[in-house]
Amino acid sequence: LREATAPFPQAEMFALRDAGFTSVFEQLVSCILSIRTRDEVSGPAARRLFDVARRPEEIAVLSVEAITERIEPVAFAFGKAAQIREIARRTAEEFGGELPADFGVLTSLKGVGPKCANLTLGVARGVAAVAVDVDVHRVTNRWGYVAAPTPETTMVALEAKLPKEYWVEINERLVPFGKHICTGRLPKCSTCPLLSMCQQVDVTEHR
Ligand code: SF4
Known part of the structure; x- marks a missing residue:
C-alpha cells in the first residue's frame, strides 16, 4: 500500500x-x-x-x-x-x-x-484511532478484510482486527488508494498491486 x-x-x-x-x-x-x-x-x-x-x-x-x-x-x-x-x-x-x-x-x-x-x-x-470514511469503508470491504454494511460498523470491525500500529496510517493510505486505484466505479483491478490478496467482494466490473 x-x-x-x-x-x-x-x-x-x-x-x-x-x-x-x-x-x-x-x-x-x-x-x-x-x-x-x-x-x-x-x-x-x-x-x-x-x-x-x-x-x-x-x-x-x-x-x-x-x-x-x-x-x-x-x-x-x-x-x-x-x-x-x-x-x-x-x-x-x-x-x-x-x-x-x-x-x-x-x-x-x-x-x-x-x-x-x-x-x-x-x-x-498520533492517538491510535481508526477513521473510516467512504474510501476506507469501500476498500477494506472489497478486500474481504472486513464485512460491514456501514462506515461505522467497518470502524468497529477494523478496531477489532487491525493491529493498532496501523490505525492512523490506514486512512492516510486508503484515501489516495481509493481515489486513484480502488475507485468507487470501475476499480483498476487489472493493474492493482494488491490483486493477489484481494477477494474483490461485490466488484462486478473493473478496469
Ligand atoms: S484488486 Fe480491485 S477491488 Fe481489490 S483492492 Fe485492487 S482495485 Fe480494489
Missing part, C-alpha cells in the same frame, strides 16, 4: 499537518471542510480560512458570512461556516483556546462525528 500510493498526493489532512497546521482545532476544521468535498477543494479552503484566522478566538469573531466566503466552494459552505464558528467560540470560551485531544469532547461539538474525531486525534496527536 505504501508503495502503491507513493506517487499520489497525500490525503489533505496529513498534508496540512505536514505544512504546520497541527493543532487539534485546525485539524478538526479541516476535517469538517472535507465532508462531502474533494480534497482538492477542501484543502485550499482550509488554507484560505487559516490565512485570515487560525486561532479559535480569531475565527469566533468572524461573521458566518465572512467564513463562508473563505471556504466556498466546499459543500454546505454556509452550514459548515456556522459550525466552525460555534466550535471556535466553544474552544475559546470553554477550553482556553486549545481544543483537548479527547474523543468525548470532540464528538460533543455540533456536526462532529466519530470519523472526524478519530481522524483529528490520529493526525494531530
